[in-house]
Amino acid sequence: MGIPYRRGYLLHGPPGNGKSSLVAALAGAYGLNVCVLNLAAPELTDDRLNTLLGNLPRRALLLLEDIDAVFVGREPRSPAVKLSFNGLLNALDGVAAGEGRVTFMTTNHLSGLDPALIRPGRADRHLPLGNATPDQVAGMLRRFWPAWTDAQVQALSAGVPGGLLSMARVQEYLLERRHDEAAVGRDWPALVGTPCPTRLLLAAS
Structure with a gap:
């Protein structure tokens, strides 16, 4: 053709x-x-x-x-x-x-x-390829902790507004706590309340 x-x-x-x-x-x-x-x-x-x-x-x-x-x-x-x-x-x-x-x-x-x-x-x-959606966050949580129940996963992922955090930021957060499962839920409000640094830089540029 x-x-x-x-x-x-x-x-x-x-x-x-x-x-x-x-x-x-x-x-x-x-x-x-x-x-x-x-x-x-x-x-x-x-x-x-x-x-x-x-x-x-x-x-x-x-x-x-x-x-x-x-x-x-x-x-x-x-x-x-x-x-x-x-x-x-x-x-x-x-x-x-x-x-x-x-x-x-x-x-x-x-x-x-x-x-x-x-x-x-x-x-x-x-x-x-945008920032993390709640479904993507849920998928990453299940990858790190496959034994978690759906209720545990949804309790955290539902609190992440779409477009707030990059996937790399969520992954780094989980990697930092991979040996302290309890810290994931305990520190979650701090993650959600702090926009990704790269997002702040883009907004200022």
Whole structure:
């Protein structure tokens, strides 16, 4: 049908909710490699980018992390960035773009991205990965303490408003108390009452 044989995914949402981990999990599930490319590297020029993408190994996922940290609109965020915006667009789906490639891009700030970068053909699917929901918190509690009853799990998870805490914050809280089961419930109000530090930073930026 003349459709280029490649696919692009944009994973967006607050930090600490598994954007990069999702890519690693997919690679593990299908026996693929992950090639991580830092677009802000000072030595990365348009020509260098095309060379690297042309030499991607077979059965590999391409991961471009934190693409919002590279460009502000279409301008480089830092003088150290040598890659041009047009060079990035052409590398993703230009005439010389390779076939058989699956690309993942991640960002914490979807609104700051130029529409040309995330249109279909470059980012065919946009997948939001938000902060923890009560159901996700319940799932993590069951993973740490599978012997807990549904009543024990629900008593804690129901008190977490959706969007308040990142999954990483909940996981760290449970890891800190993995040898003190009683402390999980005892300290729970402090967890729920303290927004995730990264959420505070994002709100202030």
